[in-house]
Amino acid sequence: MHNELPENEKALGIIKVKGPQTLLELAAEMNITVEGARFHLLKLAKEGLVQATTESKGRGRPQQIWALTDLGNARFPDMHAELTVKLIDSVRNILGQPALDKIVAANGKAGLERYLKELEEKTDLKARLKGLAAIRTREGYMADVQKDGDGYLLVENHCPICAAAASCQGFCTAELKTFKAVLGKKVNVERVAHILKGARRCAYKITPAG
Template sequence: MNTAEQTLFLLKTRGPQTAQQLAALLDLTSMGARRQLESWQDKGMVTYEDVADKPGRPARRWLLTEAGHARFPDRHAELTLQLIDQVRTLFGDAGLEKLISSREAASERDYRQHMAGSRTLQERVQALVQARSGEGYMAELEQQEDGSLLLIENHCPICAAARQCQKFCRSELDVFQRVLGPDCSVGRVEHLLGGARRCVYVIKTL
C-alpha cells in the first residue's frame, strides 16, 4: 500500500485526523501529509472541518467524503440488492427470513471453528475479530480500562444489504452473543446505519 492509499486507509480506520496526526502515523512531515490530503481533496475523496475543541486556533480535521468511503466498496452490492428484492418478491418476507437464518447459521459455524481452542473471553473475541477481518470488516479489538472489550468494525462489506434489510444487522448481533457464550453480554454502541462512521460492540463479562 503506497502512502496515498495509506492516507485514505487511516482516515477510514481512525476517523477524522489532523495533518499533524497523519504525519506522525505516516512518518511524513506535516507539509508532506497536507500534500497527500490536498491531492485527495482535489479528487473529491476527502474534505475537512475546522473544530474549536480548545482555546485558540481551531484544529483542521480531515475526513473521508462519501466518495472516499466508496473506495472501500460493499461486496457485490448491486447483485446483493437484486437478490434480496427477488427473494422478497418470490417468497415473501418469510422467505427472506429463511435466507437470513441460513446465513446466520453458516456464520455461526464459521466463527465457532475460528474459536476452537480459545479458552478465555478475550481469546474468543480475538478469534472473532480475525474472522470478521477476513470477511472485509476491517475489525480490531480494544480493551477498556474497566475490563470490557470493544469489537470495532471500521467497514461494512454488506452495508448495502443491511440498509435494504436491517434484519442482517440484528442477525449479526445475535450470532456474536451466541458464539461468545453465556458468560458475557454483547451490545452495539455505535452503528453505521444509525449515522456513526463504524460499528462498535462492547463485550462485558457477566
C-alpha cells in the same frame, strides 16, 4: 487492514479506521513529515476523497480536521451491492418475507458454525475476541478489539454488505446473535454504534455477565 489501498491513498485507510484526523495525527500515523502528509491530503482533496473542516478547541489555534467524503468512503466497497439488493428484493417479492428470513437465518447459522470451529481452541475472552476480529477483518469489516473499562469494544470500521443490510436488516440482527453465541453466556454483548443509524462504524460493547 486498509483494503490494499495504493501508497498515495493510505491516509484514507487511517481516517476510515480512526475517524477524522488532524494533519499532525495523520503525519504521525503515516510516519512521514507534516509537509508530506499535507501533500497527500491536498491531492486526495483535489480528487474529492477527503475534506477538511476547522474546529476550535480551547484557547489554541483552530485546527483543520480531515474526514472522508462519500466518494472517499466508496473506496471501501460494499461488495456486489447492486446485485445483492436486487436478489433480496426478488426473494421478498416472489417468495415472501418469511422465505427471506429463513435464508438470512441459514446464512447466519453457517457463519456461526465456521466461527466456532475456527475459535474452538481460544477459551480466553480476549483471545477469542481477537480471533473473531481477525476473521471479520478477513471478511472486509476492518475489525479491531479495544479495552473499554471492565470490558471490551469489538469495532467494525467498515461494512462490506451495507447495502444488503440496509435492504434487509435481518443481517444485522443475525450478526449480533452470532457474536453472542460465539462469545458465550458469560458475557453480555450490546451494539453501541451502528453504521445504518448514521454512526461512523459499528461497535459492540462486551462486558462480564451479571
